[in-house]
Amino acid sequence: MPRKKLIKINEVNSFPNVFNLSENPTEKDFRSYFNNENKIVLEIGCGHGDYTYNLAQHFPDKNFIGMDVKGSRIHAGATSVLENKINNAAFLVGRAEKLNQVFENKSISEILIPFPDPHVRRKSENRRLVSEYFLKIYKEILTDEGKIHFKTDNDLLFDFSLNVISKLNLKIHFLVNDLQINDESDIYRSIQTRYEKHYRKDGRIIKYVCFGF
Ligand SMILES: C[S@@+](CC[C@H](N)C(=O)[O-])C[C@H]1O[C@@H](n2cnc3c(N)ncnc32)[C@H](O)[C@@H]1O
Numbered sequence: 001m002p003r004k005k006l007i008k009i010n011e012v013n014s015f016p017n018v019f020n021l022s023e024n025p026t027e028k029d030f031r032s033y034f035n036n037e038n039k040i041v042l043e044i045g046c047g048h049g050d051y052t053y054n055l056a057q058h059f060p061d062k063n064f065i066g067m068d069v070k071g072s073r074i075h076a077g078a079t080s081v082l083e084n085k086i087n088n089a090a091f092l093v094g095r096a097e098k099l100n101q102v103f104e105n106k107s108i109s110e111i112l113i114p115f116p117d118p119h120v121r122r123k124s125e126n127r128r129l130v131s132e133y134f135l136k137i138y139k140e141i142l143t144d145e146g147k148i149h150f151k152t153d154n155d156l157l158f159d160f161s162l163n164v165i166s167k168l169n170l171k172i173h174f175l176v177n178d179l180q181i182n183d184e185s186d187i188y189r190s191i192q193t194r195y196e197k198h199y200r201k202d203g204r205i206i207k208y209v210c211f212g213f
Pocket residue numbers: 044045046047048067068069070073094095096097114115116117193194195196
């Protein structure tokens with residue numbers, strides 16, 4: 001592994017706003033970090049953490065937690081959050097498969113899944129962050145009226161998610177097959193993630209669905 005990456009992985013674990021699944025953090029640890037009872041919004045596969053960082057600034061009355069299996073990526077977002085003294089954003093290093101070990105039942109008000117890896121091979125379907133396997137985990141931790149926001153440029157993954165939503169008879173709150181760059185009607189939709197910026201430069205069409213159980 002490159003030396004710089006190793007340094008980041010070690011460093012990020014010492015940040016006060018970063019929790020690592022390997023140390024068995026609980027929701028209470030996040031609560032005491034935020035020091036309030038505001039709603040929690042969880043971003044899964046947050047990469048460099050810029051979406052969590054930007055959204056936390058837009059919604060000071062909500063707490064944002066960005067999670068990713070790669071601590072070296074979280075390093076960037078966690079650093080910006082600390083440097084800019086943003087108190088309502090924190091990060092979790094670990095796999096989404098273990099979310100129900102950290103968060104209590106019905107404790108998360110919204111889940112954001114922007115541009116997850118598509119895992120195009122059929123035998124990797126369960127690894128897609130919008131598969132039935134993951135939705136079962138999200139259902140445990142999401143409040144009854146909670147919402148899941150999913151953005152992707154990938155047609156296969158988008159169609160897959162709509163099939164899962166239909167199979168499980170879930171409620172679609174909003175769906176758009178071509179998310180316009182100037183759609184300012186909703187902050188979650190209008191703020192672009194790092195990957196989204198690349199994809200838009202490539203001329204790819206972005207799709208979005210907001211749904212709940
Ligand atoms: C394509 S990147 C998108 C990053 C970011 N959401 C964005 O839009 O800029 C997907 C991210 O999901 C993370 N990831 C993939 N599987 C994961 C899992 N099971 N649990 C947590 N993170 C995961 C990867 O490490 C990667 O950073």
